[in-house]
Amino acid sequence: xxxxxxxxxxxxxxxxxxxxxxxxxxxxxxxxxxxxxxxxxxxxxxxxxxxxxxxxxxxxxxxxxxxxxxxxxxxxxxxxxxxxxxxxxxxxxxxxxxxxxxxxxxxxxxxxxxxxxxxxxxxxxxxxxxxxxxxxxxxxxxxxxxxxxxxxxxxxxxxxxxxxxxxxxxxxxxxxxxxxxxxxxxxxxxxxxxxxxxxxxxxxxxxxxxxxxxxxxxxxxxxxxxxxxxxxxxxxxxxxxxxxxxxxxxxxxxxxxxxxxxxxxxxxxxxxxxxxxxxxxxxxxxxxxxxxxxxxxxxxxxxxxxxxxxxxxxxxxxxxxxxxxxxxxxxxxxxxxxxxxxxxxxxxxxxxxxxxxxxxxxxxxxxxxxxxxxxxxxxxxxxxxxxxxxxxxxxxxxxxxxxxxxxxxxxxxxxxxxxxxxxxxxxxxxxxxxxxxxxxxxxxxxxxxxxxxxxxxxxxxxxxxxxxxxxxxxxxxxxxxxxxxxxxxxxxxxxxxxxxxxxxxxxxxxxxxxxxxxxxxxxxxxxxxxxxxxxxxxxxxxxxxxxxxxxxxxxxxxxxxxxxxxxxxxxxxxxxxxxxxxxxxxxxxxxxxxxxxxxxxxxxxxxxxxxxxxxxxxxxxxxxxxxxxxxxxxxxxxxxxxxxxxxxxxxxxxxxxxxxxxxxxxxxxxxxxxxxxxxxxxxxxxxxxxxxxxxxxxxxxxxxxxxxxxxxxxxxxxxxxxxxxxxxxxxxxxxxxxxxxxxxxxxxxxxxxxxxxxxxxxxxxxxxxxxxxxxxxxxxxxxxxxxxxx
Numbered sequence: 001x002x003x004x005x006x007x008x009x010x011x012x013x014x015x016x017x018x019x020x021x022x023x024x025x026x027x028x029x030x031x032x033x034x035x036x037x038x039x040x041x042x043x044x045x046x047x048x049x050x051x052x053x054x055x056x057x058x059x060x061x062x063x064x065x066x067x068x069x070x071x072x073x074x075x076x077x078x079x080x081x082x083x084x085x086x087x088x089x090x091x092x093x094x095x096x097x098x099x100x101x102x103x104x105x106x107x108x109x110x111x112x113x114x115x116x117x118x119x120x121x122x123x124x125x126x127x128x129x130x131x132x133x134x135x136x137x138x139x140x141x142x143x144x145x146x147x148x149x150x151x152x153x154x155x156x157x158x159x160x161x162x163x164x165x166x167x168x169x170x171x172x173x174x175x176x177x178x179x180x181x182x183x184x185x186x187x188x189x190x191x192x193x194x195x196x197x198x199x200x201x202x203x204x205x206x207x208x209x210x211x212x213x214x215x216x217x218x219x220x221x222x223x224x225x226x227x228x229x230x231x232x233x234x235x236x237x238x239x240x241x242x243x244x245x246x247x248x249x250x251x252x253x254x255x256x257x258x259x260x261x262x263x264x265x266x267x268x269x270x271x272x273x274x275x276x277x278x279x280x281x282x283x284x285x286x287x288x289x290x291x292x293x294x295x296x297x298x299x300x301x302x303x304x305x306x307x308x309x310x311x312x313x314x315x316x317x318x319x320x321x322x323x324x325x326x327x328x329x330x331x332x333x334x335x336x337x338x339x340x341x342x343x344x345x346x347x348x349x350x351x352x353x354x355x356x357x358x359x360x361x362x363x364x365x366x367x368x369x370x371x372x373x374x375x376x377x378x379x380x381x382x383x384x385x386x387x388x389x390x391x392x393x394x395x396x397x398x399x400x401x402x403x404x405x406x407x408x409x410x411x412x413x414x415x416x417x418x419x420x421x422x423x424x425x426x427x428x429x430x431x432x433x434x435x436x437x438x439x440x441x442x443x444x445x446x447x448x449x450x451x452x453x454x455x456x457x458x459x460x461x462x463x464x465x466x467x468x469x470x471x472x473x474x475x476x477x478x479x480x481x482x483x484x485x486x487x488x489x490x491x492x493x494x495x496x497x498x499x500x501x502x503x504x505x506x507x508x509x510x511x512x513x514x515x516x517x518x519x520x521x522x523x524x525x526x527x528x529x530x531x532x533x534x535x536x537x538x539x540x541x542x543x544x545x546x547x548x549x550x551x552x553x554x555x556x557x558x559x560x561x562x563x564x565x566x567x568x569x570x571x572x573x574x575x576x577x578x579x580x581x582x583x584x585x586x587x588x589x590x591x592x593x594x595x596x597x598x599x600x601x602x603x604x605x606x607x608x609x610x611x612x613x614x615x616x617x618x619x620x621x622x623x624x625x626x627x628x629x630x631x632x633x634x635x636x637x638x639x640x641x642x643x644x645x646x647x648x649x650x651x652x653x654x655x656x657x658x659x660x661x662x663x664x665x666x667x668x669x670x671x672x673x674x675x676x677x678x679x680x681x682x683x684x685x686x687x688x689x690x691x692x693x694x695x696x697x698x699x700x701x702x703x704x705x706x707x708x709x710x711x712x713x714x715x716x717x718x719x720x721x722x723x724x725x726x727x728x729x730x731x732x733x734x735x736x737x738x739x740x741x742x743x744x745x746x747x748x749x750x751x752x753x754x755x756x757x758x759x760x761x762x763x764x765x766x767x768x769x770x771x772x773x774x775x776x777x778x779x780x781x782x783x784x785x786x787x788x789x790x
Contacts, residue, residue, distance in 0.1 A: 023190035023230045024183050024237070031525035033176050034070035034168075035518060041066040041167040045160055056550075057147050058160040061140070065092060065164025068139045070172060071525070072132040082173040084129045085165060088136035092161045095137040099144025100154045109145055110450055116141050117446050117469055122439040138469070146462045180237065187234045189300060191255065194227040195346075196298035198262050199291055202269045206288040210278035217273075220266050231259045232627060254349040256620065260669055261345040265291075265338040272331040283321060283332045290317035290339040297346060307350065311343040437580045438472050445472070445575035449568045456567060457560050467568025472576070480587075481576035484532055485569035491536030492565040496558040498537065499544025503553050510549060517545045536565075588653065589705050591633040592660075596701040598626040599663050600694055603764070606670045607690035610757055612680035619671035623664075630664050633657065656704060662767045663697070670760040677753040679745070685738040689758075692731035693765045699726040700768050703777045728778035731765045 022028050041062035049059060065088075073084045095116065102109040120134030140161060143149075149157060201220040208216050238252050269287075272279055293314030297307050318336035432440075445468040453464030471485040506513045524538035540561065547553040602622035605615035637653050702725030735758060742754030772778035 023194075023233050024187040026183075026233075027526050027529055029176070029178065030070070031522050033172050034067055034525050035522045036176070037066040037070055037164075037167040037171050038063045038521065039518065040171065041160075041164040044163050044167070048156070048159070048163075052156070054153070054156050057149060057153060058156045060147070061096075061143060061157050061160035062164040062167075064139055064143060065136075065161045066167045067164075067525075068135055069132075069165045069168040071528075072135040073128070073168075073172075074132075075128045078173070078177055080129075082169065084132050085169045085173060087129070088132060089162060089165050091133050091137040092140045092165065093158055095141035096144060096157050096161060097154065099141040100149045100151060100157065103144055103148055103150070113141060113145060113465075114443055114447050114450070117465075118439040118443040121442045121472060122435050125433060125435040142462065142465070184234070184237045187230070187237050191227075191230050191234050191258075192298050193300055194223070194230045195258060195262050196295060196300070198223040198227055198266055199295045199298060199342075202266055203288055203291045203295060205269050205273055206284050206291060208273075210273055210275075213273050217270055220270070224263060224266055227259060227262060228627075231255055232631070235624060251349070251352040252620075254345070254352040256624075256668065257672060258342070258345040258349050260665075260672060261338070261342040263665065265294075265335070265342050268331065268334040268338045272329070272335050275329065275331050279329055279332055283329060286317060286321055287332065287335050287339065290314045290336065293317055294339065294342055294346075297343075304350070308347065311347055314343050315340050432580060441572075441575040441579045442469060442472050444579045445469075445568075445572045448571040448574070452567050452571065453564050456563050460557070460560050460564055463561050463564035464568035464571070467565045468572045468575075469568075471569055471572035478573075478576040478581050482573050485573050487532040488536045489562075489566050489569050491531075491533035492540050492562055494533070495537040495540025496544070496562055499541040499558060500555060502541060503544045503548040506545065506548060513545050513549050517542055517549070520545065588633070588636045591629070591636040592656065593701065593705055595626065595629040595633045595660055595664075596697060598622070598629040599660075599667055599697060602626050602667050602671055603690060603694050603697075606667070606674040606757075607686060609674040610678060610754075611683040611686060612678040619674050620668075623668040623671040626664050626667060630660060633660065656771070659767050659771045663764050666760045666763045666767075670757055670764075673753055673757045673760065677750055677757070679750070679754065682738065682741055682754070685734075685741045686758075689731055689734035689738045689761060692729070692734050693761055693768070695726065696728050696731065696765060696768045696772070699728045700772050700777075702726065703728075703772065703775065725777070728769060728772040730769045730778075732762070735762045735765065 042059050045059045045062040048054065049056070069085050069088050073081050073088070075081050075084055098112060099109070102112055116137055120138040123130040123134045140157075144157075198220065201216065201223045205213050205216040205220060234255050235252050238255075272287075291314075293310055296302060297310035297314065302310070318339045321333055321336035322340060324333065446465050449464040449468035450461060453461035456464070467485070467488055471481050471488065473484075502516060506516065520538045520542045524535050524542065527534040527538065540558070543561070544553065544558060547557060601617075602619055602625070605617060605622050606619040608615045609619055634657065637657055706725060738761070739755065739758040742751065742758050745751035745754055769778055
């Protein structure tokens with residue numbers, strides 16, 4: 001390698017990796033804007049303070065309101081964000097006025113404080129705007145009690161609130177406003193970097209010794225999870241851009257195609273490396289050459305005019321394997337096909353994104369019509385469905401870039417809250433709405449936190465109240481509350497240790513302390529969507545530096561913070577478990593119900609479209625709804641996989657997630673295929689197969705939901721579960737009949753697509769029936785004789 005080449009390669013890889021760490025730079029922009037708004041508001045009020053001699057309270061109020069208005073407003077459209085930010089001034093002014101006037105009457109002030117917190121949770125049912133207005137009432141009232149403000153300060157506190165909110169409105173609404181087109185461009189580049197990460201991980205698998213690839217396969221799995229998260233963000237951003245356009249263009253479909261093609265490469269490679277005997281080394285080297293070509297094409301710094309040639313080179317590297325029909329490995333050939341298909345998908349995605357079409361020699365090649373359906377696996381489930389190497393969302397792994405699963409935001413002075421994207425107006429199930437139930441829980445938890453926190457420290461009780469309040473943000477079950485509360489305590493303990501160290505190192509250097517303080521604030525805001533523990537860590541460090549600046553730093557104060565935080569989290573956990581509790585398994589069951597409904601809708605639409613019947617909604621669009629439902633299911637499963645409390649049945653929930661993730665994957669494949677092929681003559685055989693697969697999925701859902709303990713009342717499916725769940729029987733023979741019809745098609749490309757559709761349908765049924773067999777609610781298809789060959 002020429003001198004310096006390895007440095008260039010390293011710089012290229014680092015640049016590509018950093019592009020994918022924060023897709024769209026969403027977290028960076030949010031943290032930078034919020035920090036800048038705080039600095040601006042504090043600077044303005046510092047000038048006012050110099051002129052009027054007001055206490056530092058006014059400066060803190062301005063900074064707090066700047067932070068709250070930045071983090072609490074999360075509406076996708078810029079005009080809506082501007083309106084919501086401006087509206088925050090009204091609840092903030094009311095809360096400041098009430099809190100200031102009631103501050104001398106401690107008991108009455110505390111009662112009103114509890115009611116304000118309960119109301120702030122209840123109004124989240126009105127969506128992002130309700131969430132923001134609730135936080136605008138909560139935080140100012142809290143600070144009036146914390147700082148014991150007097151009536152003489154009221155005009156200046158109102159001015160500080162106006163300055164803080166105006167700072168956010170100016171920066172986030174105009175000067176630093178997000179431009180959707182730029183965000184999309186950054187997300188597309190991040191998506192390309194995520195594809196590159198998967199391709200590179202696959203290359204590592206091919207380069208490893210067969211039979212010893214566990215670590216490399218785990219890296220592929222993690223890269224695939226991040227790819228899926230980024231793809232969802234790209235499509236969401238496209239929906240915002242095309243909200244008023246009847247023709248959104250091909251880019252959403254091409255993003256999905258590229259994502260599916262990348263996943264296919266990962267899956268086929270894993271299955272190849274599990275082959276016995278091991279694949280030939282020469283074959284592996286040829287496949288690795290094709291994968292390296294894909295890797296170079298997806299590097300972030302690669303000039304766009306070089307990409308078509310690199311993709312064409314990747315295709316040529318595996319041409320010999322793709323064309324081999326005698327004596328070669330069938331699984332190696334599938335990897336070669338996967339390389340070609342990913343190159344095709346990337347070429348089409350470039351065109352959809354507005355790049356020049358590829359040269360004639362690099363145009364996407366038609367799929368090989370001789371590719372046989374995947375029938376080499378004699379087991380009743382595809383290894384991808386049950387192998388731990390498959391995506392395991394229940395393991396608690398979260399992508400730092402995602403923010404789509406639990407888009408958590410922070411609240412000032414140690415708080416945090418979660419963005420609630422949709423109104424909580426009830427879902428038709430019995431019981432209280434989520435926000436009503438949580439409002440009652442918050443009322444109880446914060447009341448207990450005030451009492452117990454005051455017993456520990458009459459001057460620091462507010463830390464307990466904050467902890468009790470925020471553990472209910474972004475949660476839906478008592479397991480979520482435990483998980484969030486424990487993270488907060490762990491982060492606070494770490495922050496105390498770090499804060500003590502920093503305060504000791506900084507000493508009396510005020511400028512250094514100020515720089516570090518704002519740096520820690522930035523890190524807290526940047527990481528809040530990743531982990532509550534990390535947010536609590538940096539906020540606690542901020543408090544240590546702040547106390548050092550005002551000359552009140554002491555180890556005892558920080559130790560009291562740990563005690564108060566632990567008490568507040570404990571009060572939240574107690575309320576979550578004892579007051580109108582929502583069992584984690586019940587919440588999981590409801591999310592499971594929604595995911596199966598979404599799967600059924602996408603399958604039905606895909607079958608209709610394959611049979612030439614135009615469904616009301618595109619199968620690809622319904623498949624994306626399934627992605628959203630599955631993301632919710634993953635979130636509900638996290639507390640069940642929490643390593644702190646040992647939970648029986650954890651592996652069972654993980655298995656359900658793996659199977660439904662596989663159903664999601666193959667349903668999306670089927671939806672994509674249905675967009676390109678129709679055959680009305682296929683209906684007599686395809687329709688019965690599709691109906692049987694859907695019936696099996698519905699029956700499995702009934703068995704699973706019936707097995708989940710409910711707190712009270714009927715199951716989440718009030719009507720269907722009044723009768724015993726239906727029997728589950730393999731659709732193997734029906735799919736065979738549909739596949740036989742597809743095999744008789746004389747058009748090569750159409751034949752290929754129809755065989756692929758039949759294969760996807762078979763895989764869905766195998767996954768569903770396989771889980772049912774393991775649960776003992778269905779007979780094993782292997783135990784019965786196959787129908788006579790047709």
